[in-house]
Amino acid sequence: MKSEVKENRVDFSLIRYSQCWEDTEVLLESLNIQENDICFGILSAGDNVFSMLAENPKKVVALDISFPQIALAKLKKEVFNSLSYEEMLEFMGVMKSDKRIEIYDRIKENLDKEVKEYWDFNRESIEKGIIHAGKFEKFFKIFREKILPFVHSKKRIEKLLEKKSRQERIEYYDKYWNNFRWKLMFKLFFSKYVVGKLGRDKEFFRYAEKKYF
Template structure:
């Protein structure tokens, strides 16, 4: 199953952290592929190891990168579904690029051609959940709410009572389950779903709805009304052009590994010569803290950098952050994350 296919994390955090390191090797969890794309224009990076236990996530990134290498940037955005395109056109584009895909990946997408025709960024489990729930959300909030995306937020017209009612509704696990969300990150008993309405309320209070991609995805279903300057890195045309150029010049090698991150690191100790940059996404949505500590203990090279997130599970209390990994200081980058839903942390071995 594809859990996410569109942008779902503020990858500017990982992007800025990578730029501050001397890493030429990146190990990254695939996810939706958008966080991976945000790291690929960095000219210091020569080797990227994309790791995921979900093979469909690897196929998604392979499709996106093949599309970017074959199509123009504008057509890539249309093919993926970030911009409008006819279903027949997307199928024609797939026919142009499918021979660039590994056999298993090509077969997967041939069997899921309807997802391509509808735009792959609309077809993840999370994106489909939003599509189902969005009409009810917007009905509850009324038309005035859309004015909150204006430059000044039009606070005088904000439907506060409707908003507070919506926040209360989405503070309960059952609501997500009733609308068909089966992702453990949301519906596990220990998932703190109240973080979602809390984050959305902070965006409203800060007047930040217009600049936050997640708000656009939730309430509009697309990012086409965002200011270009606020676009996630993986959708910025100059970033995509640079990635496209790097792929064409073979200055970047990308390896795909259908395995567990910890198993991959243990099996490739000789290959992963530091400093290596590890981007693990919200791995604590699916693993416990001890698992993350085991990964951290495997990283011994000076300058090795580990970046991870928490979402609704295993969130870290402020008084535990500094010594969270026992042997390394942990830095908190949560304030730099625009959705207000994630905590983001990093740890780096001393050089």
């Protein structure tokens, strides 16, 4: 079978995913990892394979064709090993910070030569927080900052995020959130064309079932 990799259909020179969006609790429950297991996974942003380590397997092997994804995961690994929990959140981009380059300069000598060279050249991504560096994450940033405010007010968004029971969440969504503007925006912004253009890559949909788009 021909693939988008062999035919050079996809650009692997950029970070496509700086976070993994799967639920790791579901992943770990499904795998039921035991101490003598050897686990294998696609590296991507690294989060899923890192989560496997929490189950203390014998070994975790990760593979990726994209060097930027490998560089991202190796930087994350060094961050986990070298920084405190609070510094990790700050450096990654969970919290606001103007010290990320300073933190990077403290740990960069621990990185492989090629990985260090990559991040020395991409310091802007470090300044903004590496969990925001992926193309897919930038797509969600457009949605969050440019699109969603035209659909729902800040007050309504904050209300959605308030603690509620399951039934209260359903009722709020049905009554206040799932209106005509939301449905129209969702259909357009998360269409195969727009997601393929701004979020993923159109070639990634070659094997997706059409009924979902």
